[in-house]
Amino acid sequence: MNSLQCETLLGDPALLSMLQARNYSAVIIDLFTNSCGMIFSSLLKIPTIGFLQIGAVGLEGRYIGALNPPSVSSQVMSDLGVPNTFLERTWGSINAVADWLIHNYVQTRVAVSIAEKYLDEVPDVYELFGRLDLIISGSHPIVEFPKYMPQKMLSIGCFHCRPAQRIQNKVLREFLDTSPFPVILASFGYTMANNGIYQRKLLRELMKAVKDLPVRAVIAFDPDREEKELVPENVLLVRWVPQQDVLGHPKTALFISHCGISSTLEAVYHAAKVIAIPISLDQGENALRLKDLGVLNHILDPRVAKAEDVAKFIEDDLEDDRLMENAIKFSQLMRDSLVGIEDITMRRINQAIKYRGQHLNIPSYKLNIFQFYCLDVALFFLVLILCCAKVSLTLFKRSYRYWRILPVIKEKGE
Incomplete structure (x- = not known):
């Protein structure tokens, strides 16, 4: 969402007052590059349902709990499908990092900077993504490469599909x-x-x-x-x-x-x-x-x-x-x-309104990229292994020297 749209949403208190006065039961919001929309929806203080037209990809996917690393899953705009080789995993990783940089240092920062002009306290955008009550995907498992999905995600892709009718033209x-x-x-x-x-x-x-x-x-x-x-x-x-x-x-x-x-x-x-x-x-x-x-x-x-x-x-x-x-x-x-998908969708939406969805949260939104991929843990073990190797090597050298001079010490003693 660009800065002009952010200004329109967050800079119009009359719009917020009008929506609050109507006592809506829930808000449905498009999640794709929409940090401003997430901030605005949090001001309504009602159950929030996220919508992703192209499935759980990119940074939005990670923050909502769709944990799909580039080692096993296709990344948005990588045009790779499922990565099978080292080069494909490398290209997927580059796409994932680029997505992370754009999302964190461009799109989200613009949204937060605009929100700070109008709000006394700006909520954590990533926590808003992570605490959604329900996520609806406009895609379908058949047309997506297999991915890990959070329990609170519902795929309704082809909801609009129907048998062909007589052409009016x-x-x-x-x-x-x-x-x-x-x-x-x-x-x-x-x-x-x-x-x-x-x-x-x-x-x-x-x-x-x-x-x-x-x-x-x-x-x-x-x-x-x-x-x-x-x-x-x-x-x-x-x-x-x-x-x-x-x-x-x-x-x-x-x-x-x-x-x-x-x-x-x-x-x-x-x-x-x-x-x-x-x-x-x-x-x-x-x-x-x-x-x-x-x-x-x-x-x-x-x-x-x-x-x-x-x-x-x-x-x-x-x-x-x-x-x-x-x-x-x-x-x-x-x-x-798709049989019964309308009833399933309405039941899940009503459950989200009545019971919320916080019991299904995956806390990935609390983690930075190093924590998410356990790079900090890997670094800790690497340092630990190097320290153990250093200590072991030092002990070996000292033991080796001792055993070399031991016969000389014995001869002098005799």
Whole structure:
């Protein structure tokens, strides 16, 4: 959260008074880089429920008790998946340290410095993270690499997922219904929303890739006049696409996606084969997870994605029955896991309001990075071992000298 947003939240006593007067039962707050929001929510003095859209990663994860060191777990924006080699653990550690430095010495310090201008006493931000009453994750265990999770975390990823419905846009509906070929959906969420040079280059490569293939393609993009003239007959450009309805359409055979968390969840739910073109944040990790599940074969770098490569990957994936088998398997698993999720979620929220969640706290928020990874303990044992080695070596040298001169002493005595 930037400094302007901090000023808006903490510098407006009327906002705080209005919220306090309404007697809310709980506050739900996004935890991602939101120290100011945490400070503000503590002023309401009501049960606090945290929300993480992309799962328990980064420093937020550690402070809420999701103890995932870089030796066993993927780190945010590392694009590694589960680390298997020394170099991967090293890169994951570098990412973890960078995240720690940014969180501690930039984001949190900015929040605290602004809070000090308006509050007589600023609460400990890390303690606020650690003492949340409930944490809701917008991700899902299927689309995340396995992680350690605190008991007070509830995953509700794909809460919004539903079976496909009849498409209301007549042009789009007829484009799919009348297609004699498999249909490809290419959608990149807000990544393509600003229509910059970067996005327009990717659009042109996608259109070139499908132009001569026996497919139809729906691409979510708002073209300019020049791009409209380049659109092939088998391509439909739309400003917005009802993604779940298109993914669940019987003619849809492949999904080209940036692998944002919502798109990843919907792809799994609707048993879609995927070609990934991740842009930033968690998207690379999501793509690697889909590859690990066997519903994705190809991950493209958007900076160098070429039409020839995209066309080849499309042809390969359309013929790959193994991808579809895995997609159906994990779609069924996800749908089974979501049965009754609404009731479970409401019950957990009501429990957090009624009983709070302090009995489930993991005190990791009290520890600095050296204590958390027991580096201080390791250093203590290292010093202890060195001291013991020094004492042992000194005793050995003295004993050795004594045993060497012992015969001489005996001769002189005789």
